[in-house]
Amino acid sequence: MSRVLVGVKRVIDYAVKIRVKPDKTGVVTDGVKHSMNPFDEIAVEEAVRMKEKKIASEVIAVSCGPAQAQETLRTALAMGADRAIHVEVAGAEYETLQPLHVAKILAKLSKDEKADIVIVGKQAIDDDSNQTAQMTAALLDWPQATFASKVEKSGDGLTVTREIDGGLEVIKTKLPAVVSADLRLNEPRYATLPNIMKAKKKPLKKMTAKDLGVDIAPRIKVISVEDPPVRQAGSIIPDVDTLVAKLKEGGHV
Amino acid sequence: MSQPHRRAVLNLYKTLLYLGRDWPQGYDLFRKRLHKVFTKNSGEQNPEKVQIMVKHGEFVVKEIEALYKLKKYRAMKKRYYDEN
Numbered sequence: 001m002s003r004v005l006v007g008v009k010r011v012i013d014y015a016v017k018i019r020v021k022p023d024k025t026g027v028v029t030d031g032v033k034h035s036m037n038p039f040d041e042i043a044v045e046e047a048v049r050m051k052e053k054k055i056a057s058e059v060i061a062v063s064c065g066p067a068q069a070q071e072t073l074r075t076a077l078a079m080g081a082d083r084a085i086h087v088e089v090a091g092a093e094y095e096t097l098q099p100l101h102v103a104k105i106l107a108k109l110s111k112d113e114k115a116d117i118v119i120v121g122k123q124a125i126d127d128d129s130n131q132t133a134q135m136t137a138a139l140l141d142w143p144q145a146t147f148a149s150k151v152e153k154s155g156d157g158l159t160v161t162r163e164i165d166g167g168l169e170v171i172k173t174k175l176p177a178v179v180s181a182d183l184r185l186n187e188p189r190y191a192t193l194p195n196i197m198k199a200k201k202k203p204l205k206k207m208t209a210k211d212l213g214v215d216i217a218p219r220i221k222v223i224s225v226e227d228p229p230v231r232q233a234g235s236i237i238p239d240v241d242t243l244v245a246k247l248k249e250g251g252h253v
Numbered sequence: 254m255s256q257p258h259r260r261a262v263l264n265l266y267k268t269l270l271y272l273g274r275d276w277p278q279g280y281d282l283f284r285k286r287l288h289k290v291f292t293k294n295s296g297e298q299n300p301e302k303v304q305i306m307v308k309h310g311e312f313v314v315k316e317i318e319a320l321y322k323l324k325k326y327r328a329m330k331k332r333y334y335d336e337n
Contacts, residue, residue, distance in 0.1 A: 014325060015328070038329050183329055190322065196271075
C-alpha cells in the first residue's frame with residue numbers, strides 16, 4: 001500500500017474571460033471566480049481511485065497559495081482526499097512563486113510525509129508552465145511518468161500509458177514515482193454539497209515555505225503581460241469573381 | 254408540502270442551489286427559475302406525486318453535474334488539444 005501526495009492549484013475558473021491589468025503586470029484576479037485547476041481535479045480523482053482500488057492507503061492533498069487555497073483543498077477533500085496541507089504563500093510572494101518553488105515544496109513534503117506516489121496535473125490553466133511534475137521528480141531523483149492517460153499497478157511498480165505526439169507510449173516505473181495527469185486519464189467526480197460539508201471535518205495542516213526550509217525568492221521576473229492579438233474583422237464579398245480575385249491577391253490559389 | 258417529504262425536498266433545493274453557483278448564465282437566473290418551479294409545486298399534497306417530483310429533481314441534479322463535466326472537458330480539449 002502506498003501513500004499518495006496530490007498537488008492542487010487554485011486558478012481563475014476556466015469559464016472566466018481573462019482580463020489583463022492596464023499596467024501589464026499580470027491579470028485581474030480580484031473579485032474573479034476561482035476554482036481548482038482542471039488537470040489537478042483529474043490528478044485528485046486518480047489518487048482517490050487508487051485508494052478505492054486499495055492501491056493507496058492514504059491521499060494527501062497539497063496546495064501552495066494564499067488563504068483562499070484552502071477552499072481548493074476542501075474541494076480535494078470533498079472528492080475523497082484524506083487530509084490536506086496548505087503551504088501558505090501570500091501577496092507579493094505568491095505573485096512571483098514559480099514551478100521550481102512548488103516543486104521544491106512538493107519534494108520536501110513527499111519526503112516528510114513518506115509518500116510513494118506524487119500525482120499532479122500536467123499543467124495549470126493559468127500559467128501553462130508544465131514543469132512542476134518534471135522538476136519534482138528531478139529534485140527527488142524519482143522516475144517520472146508525465147502526461148499519463150492510464151495508470152495501473154503492476155508488481156511493485158506502475159505501468160503508465162503516456163500521451164505523446166501522434167500516439168501513446170507505455171512505460172513501467174518503480175515506486176516511488178511522480179505522475180502527471182493528462183486530460184483523458186479519468187473523468188473527475190463532482191464535489192457534492194454533503195461531501196463539501198463533510199470535508200470541513202477532515203484535517204487541514206497549515207505551513208509556510210520557511211517551515212519546510214524552501215527558499216521562494218523569485219528566479220525570473222515578469223516584464224510584461226499582454227493580450228493575445230485580436231483577430232481581424234472579415235468582409236463580405238459581392239460575388240464569386242471578386243472572391244477569386246481576392247484569393248489570388250492573397251496568394252491562396 | 255407534505256411533512257414526510259419535507260427533508261427530501263429541502264435537501265434537493267439546497268443541492269440544486271449549490272449547483273446553480275456554476276450555472277453558465279449566472280446564479281441569479283438559476284435561483285429565480287429554481288424558486289419558481291418549487292413554488293409552483295409547493296401546494297402538492299399527494300405524497301406519491303411529491304416523491305415522483307423529488308425523483309425527477311434528483312435526475313436533474315445528475316444531468317447538471319454531467320453538463321458541467323462535459324462543458325469543462327470540451328473547453329479543455331478545445332484549448333489544449335484541437336490544434337487544427
